Amino acid sequence: xAGITQAPTSQILAAGRRxxxxxxxxxxxxxxxxxxxxxxxxxxxxxxxxxAGTTGKGEVPDGYSVSRANTDDFPLTLAxxxxxxxxxxxxxxxxxxxxGPDTQYFGxxxxxxxx
Amino acid sequence: xxxIDQPTEMTATEGAIVQINCTYQTSGFNGLFWYQQxxxxxxxFLSYNVLDGLEEKxxxxxxLSRSKGYSYLLLKELQMKDSASYxxxxxxxxxxLIWGAGTKLIIKP
Numbered sequence: 001x002a003g004i005t006q007a008p009t010s011q012i013l014a015a016g017r018r019x020x021x022x023x024x025x026x027x028x029x030x031x032x033x034x035x036x037x038x039x040x041x042x043x044x045x046x047x048x049x050x051x052a053g054t055t056g057k058g059e060v061p062d063g064y065s066v067s068r069a070n071t072d073d074f075p076l077t078l079a080x081x082x083x084x085x086x087x088x089x090x091x092x093x094x095x096x097x098x099x100g101p102d103t104q105y106f107g108x109x110x111x112x113x114x115x
Numbered sequence: 116x117x118x119i120d121q122p123t124e125m126t127a128t129e130g131a132i133v134q135i136n137c138t139y140q141t142s143g144f145n146g147l148f149w150y151q152q153x154x155x156x157x158x159x160f161l162s163y164n165v166l167d168g169l170e171e172k173x174x175x176x177x178x179l180s181r182s183k184g185y186s187y188l189l190l191k192e193l194q195m196k197d198s199a200s201y202x203x204x205x206x207x208x209x210x211x212l213i214w215g216a217g218t219k220l221i222i223k224p
Contacts, residue, residue, distance in 0.1 A: 101146045109157055
């Protein structure tokens with residue numbers, strides 16, 4: 001089934017631990033995005049990638065890193081988790097280069113709790 | 116700065132019509148998206164407006180006025196499954212989506 005998958009679905013993590021959230025899409029979309037969603041706030045962009053091999057910083061990039069080695073995968077890494085990173089994380093993709101009004105399609109999300 | 120304003124919560128009756136308003140201020144403008152998000156789920160695309168006027172898609176319509184920085188989503192013949200949050204997201208000059216906090220719509224029988 002075409003779409004975006006994320007793993008894990010949920011995770012409880014001790015502060016200071018390293019964590020990688022996985023995101024894979026099979027739609028051959030060029031652009032991919034990572035957002036976090038917190039209660040009462042809009043989705044906030046963490047990092048994005050226009051195309052394989054390139055990445056860019058969004059609104060809230062501190063404490064997070066990404067890589068885009070190929071078209072399908074866009075993992076998000078928390079090098080040393082802190083409680084303020086407790087959130088729901090959504091991966092999204094869009095067909096074109098992230099320089100046009102493309103529609104973004106979202107994965108199911110990862111609920112992360114940092115204690 | 117960039118700002119999105121939409122009501123936090125609205126309540127409507129099954130079978131009725133509801134209008135969810137959104138006002139925005141962005142650095143440049145490249146259209147506006149509406150997404151639906153059921154509790155615990157991912158946002159899903161509803162509509163995109165780039166020109167002024169009304170776009171109709173079944174029970175859902177979306178309106179845009181660029182000069183007023185204003186959009187609304189109109190839902191007709193409300194069904195219980197329409198209970199969800201509705202996210203307004205204009206696209207700025209860098210083609211980045213600026214997301215509102217969303218309007219939680221509660222449908223009562």
